[in-house]
Amino acid sequence: MCMRFITACLLLFAGCWAAHTPASEVSSENGVKYADKEFLLKQKFFLDILRNIYQPLGLEEYLPYSSGWISDESKYNDFKVVYKFFDLFKRGFLPKGEIFTILNHWHLTQTRSLFYFLYNSKDWDTYHKNVVWARENVNEGMFIYAVQLSVIHRKDLHGIVLPVIYELNPYLFFTGDIIHDAMVNKLFDAEFGFFSDKKRNSIFGNYTSKFCDKCEEGRISYYTEDVGMNAYYYYYMLEYSSFLGGDEFGLYEDRRGELFFYMHQQLLARYSLERKGNFLNPVGELFWECPQLAEYHPMLRYWNGISVRSRETGSCMRWYNPSDRQNIRDYEMRIKEAIDRGYHVLSNGTKIDLRTSASVDSVGNIVQGNADSIDFEFFKSYGLLTRMAMSQTDYYKLTEGLWPGALMHYETSMRDPAYYQWIGKNLEFYWRYKSYLPPYTFDELNFNGVKIKSLVLDKLITYFDYFDADISNGFPFNTKQSPGKSVWDFSIYARQKRLNHKPFSYTMTVTSEFEGKGVVRMYLGPQFKRIEELQVLKKHYLELDQYFVDLVVGENVIKRNTKEFYYDVRDRTTYTELYKRVIRAIKGDEQFVLDLxxxxxxxxxxxxxxxxxxxxxxxxxxxxxxxxxAPKVQQYSTYDSATSCGAGSGSKYGDSLPFGYPLDREIGVNSFITKNMFFKDVSIYHFVDDEMN
Incomplete structure (x- = not known):
C-alpha cells in the first residue's frame, strides 16, 4: 500500500545536518551491509537506556551521567537553542509519571526544547551522556518522543534500530485487560516471564469488540486496533513532526504538504475498504454545526493506572470551548478562499500561486499548520484546532486536569472511528484544490506504443494468525525478587490474532514499441460498471505497489510477487530478541545486518x-x-537507503509525478482510458484457520 510514508511512495523512494558525522563504518558483502563494533555498542546503548522506561535506570555504567547535563558550550552546534532548554527546564518540566501528549502546547514546547538539546549535541560522547541524564530527569513519554526523533534526524545515528513503539510503551496499544492479566500472573507466579516455553509467558489479547457486541465499529477493531498499523501512523507523525521545518531539516524537500494529504487519503481509502467488506456504512461527513461523533471506549490505561478518556454518544458534540466553533469556521473559510482565489498574498506582498500542480504542497502545509506553512500566522493550524475540538479539550490546558482521549495521541488516533471523520474533513481541502486543476489529457495519460495485453493474478486470500508482541517493557523488574536473573531473561508476550494474507503473484504481458524505463503503479479499489463512477470511487483506491520496469521492443512479461512490493515491511523483531541479536553480534557469534x-x-x-x-x-x-x-534530485543520491528512510533528504522518490497519479484529479470521461492502463475485477477470499492448513 502506498504508505511507506510514501517514503517509499514513489518508488522506490540535503541531508539532515552536515555538522553530524556519518554513522560508524560498516562492512559490506554482496551488497549486504553489516554493523561494526562501534555501531553495535551504540545500538546496545539505546536498548539498555529504553528498557523498563518507567523504572529508575539500574545500570551502574550509566548512573554517573544521570546527575547533570553537559554544560560546556563548545560541546554543542547551536548553543543558543540549548541554553533555552537549560532555562526552560529550570522553570519546570512535566514531572515523571504524568500523562504526556505531544498534542498539548506546553508538552510540545518542552519536548521540542528537549529534542533540540539532544539534536545539537556535537558528538556521541556528549549526546549519549545527555540522553542518560534525560532518561532519569524528564517525563517518560516526553523522553521517548525526543530520543526517537533525535535518532531519526541525526546522521550519525542512521541505522540504529529502536524497539518498536508498541513494545516500548505497550500501554497505548494493548487493552487494560491484557496488562491486568499479565500483572496478576506475575504477582502470583514468580516464574512467569522466565519460562523457556514462550506460550507459558503469553497472555491472549482481545480487541474491544469482545466487550461491545452491539457496537458496529467493533466489527473492524481487528484493523483499527492493529498494533502495526497504529505504529505506522505514529512514526509518520513523529518523523515529520509539525514543529520541524526550514532548511535545517529539509522536510519540505520531501513534498511534505503533498505527502500529508496523500498519506491521509490512503489511510482513509484503506479504512473504507475494510468497512465496505464488513457491510458498514461509509464514513460519516463532519459538520461543525452539529458534529456527530461515534461513541468510543478505547479500554486503554496509562502507566499510572488512569484510563484513556472515553467518549459518550450524543446528538451533537459538546464544545469544550464555545468559541472554538467560530474559530474553526473562520480559518476554514480563509483556506477555502485562498484555494478558490488561486493564490495567497503574504504580508510582505509576495504572491503565492495555488493553481499549479506543485501547489498541493503549499496547501497541505497550510492545512496541517506545520513549520513550513507559507503563512502560519494567518492560517494557523486547522488540523490541530479541529482535532482538539473533537477531543473536547483545550490545546493550552495545563497538566493539572489534562485527561487525553484517543485523538490526542498519535499512537491511538486510528483506533477512534471519529478520527476518520477528521481525515475526511481535512481532505475536503485537498479535493477542492484538485478540482481546479484540469483533468489529465489523453497525452498526459498515454504511454505511446505501450499496451497492457493481459494480467494473470493468483487467488487472493486473507486469514488471521497469531502474533506475539513483547510487552515486558511495561512491567517493573525487581532484581531482588529475581536473584541471578537478568532483565533480558524476562519476557511477557501479548498474543493476538492479526489479519494476514497469503503471498500472491501476478504476470502481466505488455507489448511495447518503446525501449527504456517505465513506472508501474498498482491500485486496488471498488468495482464499477461505468467510467463515470470512478469520479467518486477514485477516493477509495489504494496504491499497493510502484516500481521501475525496463521495457524492450516487442512483448514484455512482467512477473512480481507481494514479497517484492516496495511499500511493505515484515513484522518487527521483538525487543528482547533484538537485544540478544546485538549481544551475539558484539561477541562475534553472528553479523548484524543493516537494512530496512x-x-x-x-x-x-x-x-x-x-x-x-x-x-x-x-x-x-x-x-x-x-x-x-525523473525527479529533480536523483533517488537515494543524498542518503543511504539501507540505513535511513530519507526524511529531509529530498531524494526519496524515483518519479516526479503527483502522488496518486492518475487518480488525483477529476476524471476526463472521454480521455481517461488508454492502452497503457488495465482494470481487472478480482475477489478476496477469507479463510478460517482450519481452511489454511
Whole structure:
C-alpha cells in the first residue's frame, strides 16, 4: 500500500545536518551491509537506556551521567537553542509519571526544547551522556518522543534500530485487560516471564469488540486496533513532526504538504475498504454545526493506572470551548478562499500561486499548520484546532486536569472511528484544490506504443494468525525478587490474532514499441460498471505497489510477487530478541545486518489486503505503466537507503509525478482510458484457520 510514508511512495523512494558525522563504518558483502563494533555498542546503548522506561535506570555504567547535563558550550552546534532548554527546564518540566501528549502546547514546547538539546549535541560522547541524564530527569513519554526523533534526524545515528513503539510503551496499544492479566500472573507466579516455553509467558489479547457486541465499529477493531498499523501512523507523525521545518531539516524537500494529504487519503481509502467488506456504512461527513461523533471506549490505561478518556454518544458534540466553533469556521473559510482565489498574498506582498500542480504542497502545509506553512500566522493550524475540538479539550490546558482521549495521541488516533471523520474533513481541502486543476489529457495519460495485453493474478486470500508482541517493557523488574536473573531473561508476550494474507503473484504481458524505463503503479479499489463512477470511487483506491520496469521492443512479461512490493515491511523483531541479536553480534557469534526490511516507515505487509469474505469480496485492481519522469534530485543520491528512510533528504522518490497519479484529479470521461492502463475485477477470499492448513 502506498504508505511507506510514501517514503517509499514513489518508488522506490540535503541531508539532515552536515555538522553530524556519518554513522560508524560498516562492512559490506554482496551488497549486504553489516554493523561494526562501534555501531553495535551504540545500538546496545539505546536498548539498555529504553528498557523498563518507567523504572529508575539500574545500570551502574550509566548512573554517573544521570546527575547533570553537559554544560560546556563548545560541546554543542547551536548553543543558543540549548541554553533555552537549560532555562526552560529550570522553570519546570512535566514531572515523571504524568500523562504526556505531544498534542498539548506546553508538552510540545518542552519536548521540542528537549529534542533540540539532544539534536545539537556535537558528538556521541556528549549526546549519549545527555540522553542518560534525560532518561532519569524528564517525563517518560516526553523522553521517548525526543530520543526517537533525535535518532531519526541525526546522521550519525542512521541505522540504529529502536524497539518498536508498541513494545516500548505497550500501554497505548494493548487493552487494560491484557496488562491486568499479565500483572496478576506475575504477582502470583514468580516464574512467569522466565519460562523457556514462550506460550507459558503469553497472555491472549482481545480487541474491544469482545466487550461491545452491539457496537458496529467493533466489527473492524481487528484493523483499527492493529498494533502495526497504529505504529505506522505514529512514526509518520513523529518523523515529520509539525514543529520541524526550514532548511535545517529539509522536510519540505520531501513534498511534505503533498505527502500529508496523500498519506491521509490512503489511510482513509484503506479504512473504507475494510468497512465496505464488513457491510458498514461509509464514513460519516463532519459538520461543525452539529458534529456527530461515534461513541468510543478505547479500554486503554496509562502507566499510572488512569484510563484513556472515553467518549459518550450524543446528538451533537459538546464544545469544550464555545468559541472554538467560530474559530474553526473562520480559518476554514480563509483556506477555502485562498484555494478558490488561486493564490495567497503574504504580508510582505509576495504572491503565492495555488493553481499549479506543485501547489498541493503549499496547501497541505497550510492545512496541517506545520513549520513550513507559507503563512502560519494567518492560517494557523486547522488540523490541530479541529482535532482538539473533537477531543473536547483545550490545546493550552495545563497538566493539572489534562485527561487525553484517543485523538490526542498519535499512537491511538486510528483506533477512534471519529478520527476518520477528521481525515475526511481535512481532505475536503485537498479535493477542492484538485478540482481546479484540469483533468489529465489523453497525452498526459498515454504511454505511446505501450499496451497492457493481459494480467494473470493468483487467488487472493486473507486469514488471521497469531502474533506475539513483547510487552515486558511495561512491567517493573525487581532484581531482588529475581536473584541471578537478568532483565533480558524476562519476557511477557501479548498474543493476538492479526489479519494476514497469503503471498500472491501476478504476470502481466505488455507489448511495447518503446525501449527504456517505465513506472508501474498498482491500485486496488471498488468495482464499477461505468467510467463515470470512478469520479467518486477514485477516493477509495489504494496504491499497493510502484516500481521501475525496463521495457524492450516487442512483448514484455512482467512477473512480481507481494514479497517484492516496495511499500511493505515484515513484522518487527521483538525487543528482547533484538537485544540478544546485538549481544551475539558484539561477541562475534553472528553479523548484524543493516537494512530496512523492518523499517519504521513501512506499511505492515500483513495488512496489504482488506479482509476478504468466504464468498469473495469483489474489488478491482488497476494498473498503469507511465514513462519515467525523473525527479529533480536523483533517488537515494543524498542518503543511504539501507540505513535511513530519507526524511529531509529530498531524494526519496524515483518519479516526479503527483502522488496518486492518475487518480488525483477529476476524471476526463472521454480521455481517461488508454492502452497503457488495465482494470481487472478480482475477489478476496477469507479463510478460517482450519481452511489454511
Amino acid at each position: 526490511s523492518e523499517a519504521h516507515c513501512g506499511w505492515p505487509d500483513r495488512l496489504l489486503l482488506p479482509r476478504g469474505l468466504p464468498s469473495g469480496y469483489n474489488l478491482t485492481v488497476f494498473f498503469i505503466i507511465s514513462p519515467h519522469n
